Amino acid sequence: MQDERKTVVVVEDNALNMKLFEQILQQGGFTAIPSLDGHGLVELVRGARPTCILMDIQLPHVSGFDLMKQVKGEADLRETPIVAVTAYAPGHERNRFLDAGFDAFLPKPISVRVLLSTVGQFSGGAVPA
Incomplete structure (x- = not known):
């Protein structure tokens, strides 16, 4: 059985980015x-009970915004932290993502330190500012 406090669901359509996320998270103990x-994200999250979800915004068939709303729309999953990850919005647009319902925002290119710090804050129960 996986330690749910050390599991992160990563929604990312680019295989190279996915590999990078996997390596960084593994390095951080996730x-x-x-x-x-x-x-099938709702079912995946329901089964995994992850620390958080890293959500790419630009996906081929559905928006990360729509997926976030699906997860947050489920009573048993609504408290699952979801981190918006995108190359298509500068860091100063952070509030737009937070106002939409995301729990945090990470612009691409990803900083290893910031990624691990953000995920680590969720695994410790604290919500990043």
Whole structure:
């Protein structure tokens, strides 16, 4: 059985980015559960009970915003932290993502330190500012 406090679901359609997330998370002591397209995400999250979800915003068939709303729309999953990850919005747009319902925002390119710090804060029960 996986330690749910050390598991991160990663929704990312780019295989190279997914590999990078997996390596960084492993380095930080986390297990990454990949989802390349977000299909079946609610069931995946329900089964994994992850520390948080790293959510790419630009996906081929569905928006990360729509997937976030699906997860947050489930009563038993609504408290699962979801981190928006995108290359298509500068860091100063952070509030737009937080206002939409995301719990944190990480711009690409990803800083290893900031990624691990953000995920680590969720695994410790604290919500990043």
